[in-house]
Structures are given as C-alpha cells and as structure tokens.
Amino acid sequence: MVNWIWLFFIVVSIAAAAFTGRMDQVTQAAFDGAKNGVTICFGLISILVFWMGLMRIAEDAGLLKRLAKLLSPLVRLLFPDVPSGHPALGYIMSNMSANILGLGNAATPMGIKAMQELQKLNPRPDTASPAMCTLLALNTSSITLVPTTLIAIRMNYGSANPAEIVGTTLAATAVATAAAIALDRWYRRKQPPAKLIPPAYPHDNGLRSSGRSRSSGTAPPGAARPPA
Structure with missing residues (x-):
C-alpha cells in the first residue's frame, strides 16, 4: 500500500x-x-558509531536486562492474552528496552522475533492478533530517553546544543505512547477476545497428558476409575 x-x-x-x-x-x-x-549518511556514520558504541557498552553491562526486568509487570499488563513464560514476552521486553534507550538497530530483530512468537499463538494467521497490534503500536510510539539518530543529525548540521531535544522528545514520545495504549485498550474492548493457540509442550509433543489420556481412553495417573 x-x-x-x-x-x-x-x-x-x-x-x-x-x-x-x-x-x-x-x-x-x-x-x-x-x-x-x-x-x-557519511556525516552520520561516525556519530552513530560513537553513540551505538556507548549503548553497546550499556547493553554488555546488563543495563538492558535490568530495564527488561523493570518492564516485566507492565508487559504482563499490556499483553494479558500471552501465556506467562512464553518466549514472546522476553522478546517484547527486550524490544521495549532497546527502544527506550534509542537502540533502534537492536530493537528491530527483537521486534521481529516477538512477532514470530506471537504468530505461533495467533488463531487466525492471516489476521494480526490483538497482541501483535499492541506490540506494533508500542514499537512505533515508544518512549525514547536518548534519541540517538536525531542527536546525530543535529550534530551533523552543526547544532550548538544537539542534545537539547532530549526533554521535548521524551515528552512527545510519552504522549504518543499514552495515546497508543489508550487506543489499543479501546479497540480491545470493542472486539471479543480471541482464543489463542496453546503453546506446545516439549514433553508430550504439544498435547497435555490429560488430553492424550482422554483420546486414548485411559485415565490420567491418579484419577479415580469408574466402577465396573
């Protein structure tokens, strides 16, 4: 389109x-x-390399993982239809953390992996699930603490204070994120909740023991047998 x-x-x-x-x-x-x-592009290379190097140091120091842990309660609130412990939640938290720190290059592959994991839970593969729409809205309007690319562009054009936009960028992205979440909640209430595909369990090839027992005609361990 x-x-x-x-x-x-x-x-x-x-x-x-x-x-x-x-x-x-x-x-x-x-x-x-x-x-x-x-x-x-050539003017931004050196500046972006510098900023991305600093952010990589922060990532290696564990700042990204700590930020992901802080975001865990918020992610569970924003994605209630994703099962607890599903790999998608980890990728979502990493994507949000990278966007907050201005790590766009790191956020992109994490967002793609999160979408792939959410697609596994999608009962209608040809239509985006509510969780996928929520992730896209948050990824587009994410709060940004350090707008690395904008700072680099301002430095390339000789700005006297290229980092002075940090405050206004933070306010603008905060408003955008709040609006995205509000609209997402509103649309979620209008649509009936979809039944997600349950995640596969490695020990029973995607079937719970109770369901397999029912299909085979035998009662699960510990269950009372009907009287003869």
Missing part, C-alpha cells in the same frame, strides 16, 4: 512538472536529493 502511495506522488509530481514546464527543476531536485542523502 505504501509503495502505491509513493508511486502516486511521483507520477503526479512528474506530470505536474511536465504540464507546467518545470521538468528541469525535477531533474535538479533528483540530483540534489541524491547528493544530500549521501552527504548526510
């Missing part, structure tokens, strides 16, 4: 330039945009 939107913008822009006789400006803008993109 997004690709079609971009294609529409490009076609309309070129058509408008052709009808108004400004094709030379379109060509110049294309070259200038490509040049600015390369310049900005």
Whole structure:
C-alpha cells in the first residue's frame, strides 16, 4: 500500500512538472536529493558509531536486562492474552528496552522475533492478533530517553546544543505512547477476545497428558476409575 502511495506522488509530481514546464527543476531536485542523502549518511556514520558504541557498552553491562526486568509487570499488563513464560514476552521486553534507550538497530530483530512468537499463538494467521497490534503500536510510539539518530543529525548540521531535544522528545514520545495504549485498550474492548493457540509442550509433543489420556481412553495417573 505504501509503495502505491509513493508511486502516486511521483507520477503526479512528474506530470505536474511536465504540464507546467518545470521538468528541469525535477531533474535538479533528483540530483540534489541524491547528493544530500549521501552527504548526510557519511556525516552520520561516525556519530552513530560513537553513540551505538556507548549503548553497546550499556547493553554488555546488563543495563538492558535490568530495564527488561523493570518492564516485566507492565508487559504482563499490556499483553494479558500471552501465556506467562512464553518466549514472546522476553522478546517484547527486550524490544521495549532497546527502544527506550534509542537502540533502534537492536530493537528491530527483537521486534521481529516477538512477532514470530506471537504468530505461533495467533488463531487466525492471516489476521494480526490483538497482541501483535499492541506490540506494533508500542514499537512505533515508544518512549525514547536518548534519541540517538536525531542527536546525530543535529550534530551533523552543526547544532550548538544537539542534545537539547532530549526533554521535548521524551515528552512527545510519552504522549504518543499514552495515546497508543489508550487506543489499543479501546479497540480491545470493542472486539471479543480471541482464543489463542496453546503453546506446545516439549514433553508430550504439544498435547497435555490429560488430553492424550482422554483420546486414548485411559485415565490420567491418579484419577479415580469408574466402577465396573
């Protein structure tokens, strides 16, 4: 869908330039945009390497794991339909922790793994489950303590105080996260709860002993036998 939107913008822009006789400006803008993109990318490399190095040190020091533990009660509240102890919860907490610290490169693979684990619980594989929608909303509007990329861009353009946006960014992302959670809760109340696929248990190949006993006609251990 997004690709079609971009294609529409490009076609309309070129058509408008052709009808108004400004094709030379379109060509110049294309070259200038490509040049600015390369310049900005090379200018951000050293700054991003520095910040990502600092964040990697924080990650190796256990800061990410400690933050994930602090987020555990909140995650259980936001994802009540995910079974306790499911691997998806661990990936969700790691994704949220990385986003809070501005570790976008670390948050992306964790978010993908979380979605893959949530898909295993999804009773309708062709439709996103409520838990998947919640994760997407939180991942998009996550509270950010250190906006690394924005700070790097401001430094690249010679800002006198590139980190002065930390406070406003924190406030903006906090409001965005609160709005995302509120809308998510509202939509959850409108829809009936879906029955999740129970997680597989390694000792019985995905079936509980009670269910297997019923299917085989034998009572589970310790159960009273019916009178003959």
